[in-house]
Amino acid sequence: MKYSQATDYALHAMLYLVAAAPDKPVGVQLLAEKLGVSQTYLSKMMTKLVKAGLIQSAPGANGGYRLRRKQEDISFLDIIHAIEGTASFFECSLNHDNECVIQKVVLDAERQMEQYLQNKKISELAEHFKGR
Amino acid sequence: MKYSQATDYALHAMLYLVAAAPDKPVGVQLLAEKLGVSQTYLSKMMTKLVKAGLIQSAPGANGGYRLRRKQEDISFLDIIHAIEGTASFFECSLNHDNECVIQKVVLDAERQMEQYLQNKKISELAEHFKGR
DNA sequence: GCGTGATTACTCGGATACAAGATGTCCGAGTTTGAGCGG
């Protein structure tokens, strides 16, 4: 059980976008260079972030990505869900009648974690990241 | 990001062991039948649980598995860690100097979840499971 | 009866097969900016 590297990249990319100037789009080329990933692969994740409504893309020359919402509104959970999907960690494969007590416990635990990530906004970290 | 089915099986198997008589070992054959898994695959997980010190195995005829510790001491987290390993969800792949603020946040979130699972003991669910 | 060996019922562990998902690359298509060229 692990978050994918894609999530890692997406979080770092978002952090970079928050720290960057809000009006100038940042190109994939620059982002990929900063993160040490290939442009094409990173663009896959950026596409997911766009579809999730977190950022918007500007095609054409001097295009790139910029935040869509206010940075205060973007939580870690938003980004993680955009990449990993919103499916829950656990799904009981046994077919005992409807309710599985085990699943209930694990989902409760998951909710604990998600609540923490929901309250943690990306903007809180922005100042730590300036100039990277 | 998902827990493996193996974890699902292990949790159910442990729940069954807790609900079963504490002195008589339960064979893989019976467990596998109850859970709807193949014996050989289930035995892989049981081996992990043994190595984690949660249960002990009795070879030979009338052998099988039984709890090693008192059931009150066995938490969900113990079982999950036995199967999934204790590695954390997240590891930053970038090499920015030592500390990654993103990793810190995610690990804190993980700790929230683990704390919940640590406090949740398998014995709490035993009575819901009797006779399955 | 009583010991001794064979059979049976188990677990244990390695080797292997298979499928799915994560990771990563390549390439063509569409879009906007900006430069260059002709009038």
Add this chain to the structure above:
DNA sequence: CCGCTCAAACTCGGACATCTTGTATCCGAGTAATCACGC
């Protein structure tokens, strides 16, 4: 100086290729209880 065209700089999205990991099976080895047989 103005407008048109064309090239460059981008993103977008699909189609692959590859590698790891989860899932699952098969088989041989070891071990303990039980049964059978011979003394």
